[in-house]
Each structure stands twice: as structure tokens, then as C-alpha cells.
Amino acid sequence: MTSTTATVDLTLSVSDLSVRYDSGTSSRLALDRVSLEIGAGEILGIVGESGSGKSTLTSAITGLLPANGQVVGGCIRLQGRDLGALDPDELRSVRGSQVAVVFQDPTTSLNPRLPVGAQLEQVLDAHGAARGADRTSLLASRLAEVGLADPERALTRYPHEFSGGMRQRVMIAMALLLEPALVIADEATSALDLTLEAQILELLLRLRDERGTSLMFISHDLGVVSQLCDRVAVMYAGRVIEETSGTAVLASPAHPYTQALDAATPTASSQRRRLASVPGRMPDLTAPATSCSFAPRCLHAAEVCETLSPELLTTSTGRARCLVYDPEHQSTWKREPVVADWQPTEAAAEPRGPAVSSEEPPLVLVDDLAVHFGGTRGRWRRHRTTIRAVDGVSLRVHRGQILGVVGESGSGKTTLGQAMVDLLRPTRGSVVFDGTATSSLSGAARRGFRRRVQMIFQDAYASLSPRMRVSEQVTEPYLIHRVPGSERRSAEELLASVNLPASVARLVPSALSGGQARRVGVARALAGGPDLIVADEPTSGLDQSAASAVLNLLTDLRDRTGVSVVLISHSLPQVKAVADAICVMYFGQVVEQGPVDVVTRDPGHPYTQALLALAPDREPGRRLARRRLLVAGEVPSWGDPPTGCRFHPRCAFARDVCRTTTPPQVQLSDAGHTAACHFADLVAAGQLEPTRPAPVAAGTAATP
């Protein structure tokens, strides 16, 4: 292996890399003079929104750019070896053996028609590894290393027989197979639930510590990157705009764009605070940038920003591509920009929700609600497992309240939402809306209910009729409910109420951006003047900034019209940022609920505690303390639900009683704070000792 003295201990060095995509008449510069370095055993985070070029980086490094993409400048050195100088076959032999990639979606990234053992063997074959009896033991040991139980049997299994988290572990085992110097994790945890993501991050950290593998961790999530990475490079419009340490990127970012991202990221401390939302969109570059690409969206932009393209300039925590840090232009700005510049000023920190008196009857009263699927259907059908998607949930939504329902996939939160708006029939229990049980509604009363209660579904595009213009869609409720003309509002008015310009009215759904489609959905929900909106993951698939805009919109609406909102989300920090009350679900049941500040301050359930601990935190160093709270394993299968407390197999505090006895809802305060845990009082007081030892990995991760 050749090496030059300058790059001798660098695993990867990318210098001035430019990549262009040509399609027919147009071309796009996806990477613009990108330079990066990763040292041995170092974890470099690459963070950026969609379109920033971060995934192109993976393709360029592995030499797998699509046919219309080409490297137009710069060079990539892997352990000192110039990859651009290799012929295709040499490059092929580098892939998989010296640099390996873990892709985003483990479900589709593994060949569905081959057992995982055979897929691993294909990799060995491709790199000329000797065949022999010890192969199986090598493969099995790799699977064991990434945490698969019974690895020998696992080798004979097909990908679909593994759960999502296990599949991603298999991918990681494949990446480690030939002990590459560099592993690229390209959004490797983005498709996973929070607790699984934490496990995978833990695994990556451990592997780095044990093996000294360098890691390039690509993600759109500033919080995740800050938890894992030693150093971080922030990308915007094909350029690296900031380089800093993993701890500083969330605690004290220097570039205004990173600061905006930070302000838009819900963190452990962002309670009832408006999240930042940057107007505008990331530009597509066609030629190397000659000015700051972020300037059109930047709060701090000055005239010079439009004419000069800044270099990476030294800041107190790293380097940033911003003229603020250029001594020559220092006089243009009074001070250095900070995260708080992006935080909306009005009504920060103080609770905005209406004072909820417990005497007033709640708008929605859910009592012991259960929704089961499958089971005994038809005499001839096989007895399928009954899925108790929602199993005994009781909660209330007060007028003008925002209730956050938090849970991971499989928790039953979406089913609960649909049952609340009477799209699913309860198997047991009831939903009482404004004094009337939904099950007793019929005819005109049901139509009235449909007008007063609105649901916003997760997939914004799909819930819009593809051939109807926006104007027709948002006013359709008037036609459905034969609303008299005097009570109607025009499409433009409705769109204005969700901050969309009137010009959107003429468009068809496919012409809308993700955030716009979402807001059109909200506008339609508002048309009938609803009393309750149930929003199911209203930010899924949106970039951070667009997500913040939608969340802010929901709070504004509540403040303005007094509508109640049930916000269903997988993200506790997000819910914490906007909700008044919170309800945490696990495996079909509510494990904890209560006012948001009480629940997040003194969580009484270990699951809530873990979710809170996993939230990104601006305070560096807290990462180590909470690693012992990791939730082990995965959501159990419905074929074999756990006895006693449903959370006990994954609980760090589980004791004998948890395995045998279903916990009661323990009242923790007068404010309606309850938790379904035998030891809720002790957990809330922080006095319960975990029964499981903390993960073995050494704690070197926090220091860059």
C-alpha cells in the first residue's frame, strides 16, 4: 500500500471533491469542493438536510455514482491510496474490504431471496477469502459480535425473518466482515425507532472502541450526530459549511445555518418553546458557488454575503464558512451570531395552554378503550394471532389542550387516534366526545361529529385526492356537510390561515412540497371549524425546519381558535416542545400520562425515563450518565406477549414482581400524573437501582 507522509495516519482524506449530475439538458453540482479527513478510530459525523449532498458523498467514496454522476474535481484517498487512480476492478476490491457501507433501510438493503449466511459468504467470495470449514465459525462470530443470539442458526435465516433492529445488526456484521478501515453509516439509524437507534449507536461505539475502525456517520439528525460523533461536518447545498466537535455542534454551533438547524431540533430542554423554522429552500447549484449559498435565507446576511464565497474560517469551536468570522469583515456585524437568534421571541418559556380546571368536563373521554385485530375470524381460517393494538387505554382531552401521544412503532398510537375519530370500532370500552359516546352516533349526529372532529393522516400526499385542485380539496368539507354559504370561508382564507399563499389554491397535490401538502391537510381540517384535530405524525418525512413550521402552526391554531389537538408522534422531545399534556404508550397500553412539565421532570415509568434520556441534549457529557438507561431488546411479538408488566423484558429495573403481576396505574400527583409501574414512586424519585449492569463499552466517546 502506498502512502504519503502527509496522510499517513488518516483513514480517509477527501480534498476539494466536486461531483456533478447531468440529466439531459440540465446539470446539478451535488458536491462543491468538499474536503474532509477521518483519522484512525475516529467518528466523523456528516449532517445536512435532504439535498445537501451528504449521500452523494457515500456514492463518490465507494465509486458507485449513478451513470449520470461524475467526479469533476478533487481526490479521495483511502489510507493514502488515491481511489481516483484505481481501475474499476481494483476499486471493486476496495469496496467491502477496506470501506464498507451500512445503508438506511435494512429491510430492502438485504437480498430477500438469500439466507443472510449466504449473503455474507458472497462478500467473502468476492474478495477471494478462502473457503473452508472455519468460514461458518467466522461468520457466526461476526453475528455474535453485533449482538445476535444463536448466530449459527441466524446464518440460515432469510432477512424477512429478522426484526428491523436485527436486520441492521446483520448489515453491520456484513460491514465488519473483512475488517475494513472505514465504515460509512449512511442514515443507518434513520429508519429505526428511538430505542433501537440508541442500541445501534451503542453498538457502533463499541465496535469503534474494540476494533479501532473509523466511522463516517451520515445523518439528517443533528441530535443523533451530536450523541455519537467525535467531529461533525455540516453540509449545505453541496458544501461543508461548518466543522466542529460532536459536543459543540449542538451546544455552541458557529454557522448561522447550523444554529438554525439547532434551534429547529427539539431537545431535552425545548419545552413549550417555539421551534425555529427557516423560510426558503436549499438551492440547487449548477456551478461552483461564488457567494454564500445560505445568504438568501440567513437572518444575518449582509451585502458582502451576496458577493463573496467565504472560506472555512476559524471559530472558537472549529471552522465555519461564514464571513462573520473573517477578521476583514468583522465590522459588518456587531456580534457573533447565536442559536437564540433563530428562536421565535414571542411568548417563549411561559405556558400558553389554557388553565385546565379538572371540574370542567373533558372534550374527549376515552375509557378502557381496546381495539383488537385478527384472531377468531371465520371458521375455516387459521387462528391468527390477535393483535391487541390498543388494549385498555383511558385518557381525557380537555378543551383547548394539546395532548401529545408518544410511542414507538407498534405502540398502538395510530390505532388509538383512529379509534378516537371513530374510524375504527372499539373492541371494548368507549370514546365519549362532548358527552356523547361515538358508538351511539348515527345519521345527522354522526355527520356532525365528522365535522367537529378531524384527523390529519401521516402521509400528507396520499390523503389528498390526486386529481383535485387544492382549492376544491380544502373546501370539500362544505359540500360534504352542506354548510350554508354564510358559514363558508374561501379557499384563499383557509390557506392563509395555515400560512400558505393564495396561489397554492390552483395547484394539484403533486405540485406541493412536503410541508405545503401537510398544511393543505390542516387547512382542510380547519374548514368545518372543528373542536378536535387528531394529527398522526404530522411531521414525518419533513426536514427539521418544515417540521417546526407545522408544529408551530398547530400551536398557533390552538391559541387562536381554541381547538383541541391530539398530537401523535414517535418523538418525545417534539411532543414536549408543543404539548400541554403527554401520554406515553407502549405495546398497546398507556404507561404514563400527565401534564407535560410534571411527566418530563419526574418520569414515573422507566420507559418514559429512557425516552427522555435518549433525547438530544445540549449539555455535553450527560451522554455517559444515561447510557445505563438503554432499553434492551425490541418490541415483543403479539404471538407471545410478555406476562406481568409488558415492558419488563426490556426494562433496566425489572424485578420479580414485574414478570408476574400487571402493574396498576399509580397516581403520582394531584395534577393527574399516573404511571403504570410497580415502583412508580421510586422511579419518579430516582431511588430505584437498575438490575442490569450498564453497557460494557468504554466511555471514551464523549471526548473528541
Add this chain to the structure above:
Amino acid sequence: MAVVQPSAVGGVPAAAIAAPERRWRDLLRQVMGRPSAAAAVVVVLLLVAAALLAPVLTPYDPTHIDVFARLQGPSIRHWLGTDSLGRDNLTRTLYGTRVALVIAVPSVVGAFVVGGVLGLLGGYLGGWLDRVLVVVFDALVSFPSVILGLALLTLLGPSVASVILVIATALVPYYGRLVRAQTLAEREVGYARTERALGASRTRVLLRHLVPNVVPTLLTVVAMDVPGAVVDAAGLAFLGLGVQAPTPDWGVMLNDGFTNIAGSPWGVVGPILALVVMTSAFLVLGESVRAVLDPRGPAPRRSRQWTFRKASR
């Protein structure tokens, strides 16, 4: 680029930005922008013109018998020669276009109406109706018309109406399945569910949303089945099971040409050319329409969803 991004908002195709009614015009413009498709459109129009203008285009009567000019080769007077009864092959081929379309278009349209209604009802309503339909469709969908033809035509006797019935019957389960699958897909994608949540009645969702979204897309598919019906009808006629002599039908001509193939090979040339040209033109056209509707290229399986809406999820 092929790399999946977590929050990508897909590119918006030019055709989608326009208002709905303008999209048909845009579609036409885009299809005509492709040279092969434009040529195909011209060919299809020429065929229709041939059908309409046959009496003007040729001086001969398609059934005029001239025993002195039997089985001639091409000449100035008879460009494609004459058949066993001395009739002009070119004239008969031109008139044959009429017969072909008169049989094919009603067969396809009728089958689509019947199959479409059944498929929509089954797909949207579900329940026992759907289950019965699925079994029946599955059982019948692969039966080629020639075999149905054997049974029906033996009993009914050959006639234009019987041929239309046979071809339509063979197509009904196919369209039924197609429309049902598309309805199911559309029902699943959420806007139908959302409409229900808004309080819209089943009828409203079906008529106002599902039909406008399912039918136009499938109409393009259906239009492309016209040549298939022509080919089937000609095949039945060739076997003596369909349209009977002396009607100037391509299948009848093929039969006559085949019987006398040792005497003159020219009898089969006209109908073969007509069949191949017509089918090719429709194929090319269909491919272009599909490519314009779905720039990602044809998806071979996965219930062909050639919807206009391709943006992102």
C-alpha cells in the same frame, strides 16, 4: 440518484403543476413530442381514415366477384392482387379495417364497462361480493378468447354479435381484476380514508374520488387493447368461427389466402400487413403514453399504477 433520503421531497413533474383538465393536453403534447409516438398516432389516424373513407379510396366493390381475374399477383389495377374469386385484395383490406374496428371497439368498451363496474364494486365494497368476484375472475382470466369462442360459437353460430360477445367475455375478468386492483390500491393510499374521516359518504368517495382517479388511467390501458381484440376477431374468422365470407374481414381474407396459398401467396399479404402495422402502432403509442405518465419507466409487476401523482412520500 438512487440513494434513498429520509426526507426527500420528490421532484415535481412538469405535467403535474398544471390544472387537471390541462393535463390531458399536456399529455398529448408530450406524447407527440416523441417521434416514434407521433408516427404511431399518424398511423392510427390513417387506419381510422381508411375505415371511414374506404369507398372513396378504391374504385372496387369489396365483394365484387370477377372469375376471370382469380388469384392474380400485384398489378397496376390490383396493387395487392386478387383473391380466389377475383376480388381486389387491397380493397378488401381497406374495408376490413371497418369490420375490425366495428368488432373490436364495442368488445373492448363493453368489457371495460362491465368489468370496471364489477371491479370497482368488489374493490371498494369488499365483503362476500368481492370474494366471489375474485374467484370467478381468477378462474376465467386466463381463458383465451379462442377457447371461449369454441364453446359459444358452436352453440350460437358465427356472427358479428357472437364474436363481440366472445371477445368481450374473455376481457371482462381481465378488466375486472385490473380495476379492482387499482381501486384497492387507491382505497389504501389514504385519500379515500381521509374523505371518510371528513364525513363523506361511500357513494361520494366512490364517484367523486375513486372513479375519477381509477378510470382515466385505465382508459389508456384499455385503448391499447383494441388491436388485441382485432387480432382475436381475425383469428376466429380465420378458423371459420367468426365473421363469415363474403364480408371483407382480415380473418376471412387470411382464410381464403391460406386455402389458396399454393395458387397465389398474395392473398395473405394485405391482412398480415394491416394487422402488424395496426398492432405495432398501438404498442408504440401505449409505450409512450406510459413513459410520459411515469418517467421512472414501466414497473413490471406491482399492479401497474400509472397515476399522474408520483411525487414523493
Add this chain to the structure above:
Amino acid sequence: MLTYIIKRLALALLVLVLVTVLLVILVQLVPGDPARAILGNHATPDLIAQVRANLGLDRSVPHQAWDFLSHAVRGDLGDDYLTGQPVTSELGASLVDTAVLTLASVVLALVVGIPAGIVAANRPGGMVDAVIRAVSVVLLSMPPYVVALLLLLWFAVDNHVLPALGAGDLSQPGDYLQHLVLPAIALAVFWWAYLARLVRASMLEVLSQPYVRTARAYGLPPRVVTLRVALKNALMPVTALTGLLLGYVLAGTVYVEVIFNRPGIGSLAISAVATRDWPVVRAIILVYAAAFVIGGLLADLAYRVLDPRLRLEDGSGVFV
């Protein structure tokens, strides 16, 4: 898997029973006297009475269906009107001939069509791809009877390289095979084009899948990626099609047997229709239906076997 096979077999049987019942009902639905309709206008009253008795038309529909079914199960499909012979014995010899032709055509279709698709997908937009696509448009426009007529023109009228008429003699394998060539090609041509396009599209679809990207990213050689990773997955639609292919090719034999004057069940069917010999037609339709059902059954089962995700559908639970 076993439950699936049983379910699927039950469905196949149900379809066959349905077809049988349909055949019985069909005769009833014909306006006027079915026996007269079958025999035509010039039939003698004697003959009509004979046909009525023979078909049991005087009895109720369920009764007729049961009669037909129970006889069919025992291998009795009725007697030929004209010859008085049992229909099954007439079918026997023709059936072998048609089966050989069908299988030969299916194999020929697969052997040419699939590789053509792979080659075309190898470099989409390239010269080879363009040629294959252009040729396939023309071939797709040619139904079996057109191809058969063209081959007949070429070989029987212009030159005599291959025998064009008759099926040859099974006892002389060389001669028999020579007679098989043109009819088999006539039936396969359409499917060359169809399969080439199907395989091409399927390959391109699979090649854009994330797991193919994974294979490339782990340095698997291009040949392995194309043939071992992609092709295996891309052939799934072909598997699903092969059952149908069997049925469609079989239907095409009607034309090809008539044109090449082969004594198969297609020829038999056409002559039976011409003489309105309903028992023969009915028996042949049942044979065709059985072939379709079996083809569909085989394809579905093959699909199950090849796709592990379906194979283990009821092997409840996820391996963790």
C-alpha cells in the same frame, strides 16, 4: 405451505367444476332448442331426439351437470355423434401431439426470450437494447397465425428446407422433430418478444433495488451482481407468467395445427365445431381448462417455493 397447497388444489378443482357446470348451463342458455341449435336447421327429428337423449337435455341442469361430472371423472366424456366412438379415445392420440408441440414451444420461448431480456437490460439504451426493443415491437404484433402463415409461405411455397405440413411420424424421431420446428417457432415468436421485454423491465427494476446497491457496495463482481443477485429476483415475474404461458401457447396450437395440418386437438376442435359435434367440443374445452388450471397451479406453487417470504408465511413469528 401444506395448507396453501391444499387450498390451492381445492381452488383448482372448484374451477374445473365451475367450467363443467358452465358448459352444461351454456347449452341451456342458447335461445331455442339446444339440440336444434347444435345440429343446425337441417337436422332430422330423429337425430334431434337422439341428441337430446344423448346429452340428457330433458333432465334438470344440476342433474345434467352431475351426470357429466361423474362420467368425466371416470374418463367418460361421451360419444362422438358422427363416428359413435367414445370421445376420450379420439382425444388420446391428438393429445400427445398437442402436448409435445406446446411444451416444445414453451421451452423454445423461455430459452430465447429470457436471455434476450438479460442482454437488453445489461446496457439499457445501448445498441443491442435498441435492436431488441425494436424487433420485439414487430414480433409482439404478430399473432401465432400470422407467424405460421409467414413461415408456411417461406418454407412451403418458396423453399423446402423443412417439412411444413403434417406432424410426421413419432416412430421416426428425426422426422418428427423436423416437423415440430416450424410450428414450435410459430408459437414461440410472440413470447420471445414478450419475455424479452418482461425480463428486461424486471431486471432494470431489480437492478435499482437497494440490495443490489448493497451487493455493489460490497465489491461483488458485476457478473455475480447481474446473474446471481439480480437475475434470481428478476425471474420471479417470469415464473408467475410461465403457467399462463402454457395456457396461451396451448390456445395458439389451434391456429398452428390448422395451418400446418397437424392432427392435434386444435384441428380436432375445429372440425368438431364445423360439424357441430358438441360432445367433442365440450370434451376439448374441458381438456383446455384442465391445462390452464394446472398451469396456473404450477406457477403459483413455483412462486411460493422460490420466494422465501411467501414460503414461510405461516411459520409464525420472527426469528430474533
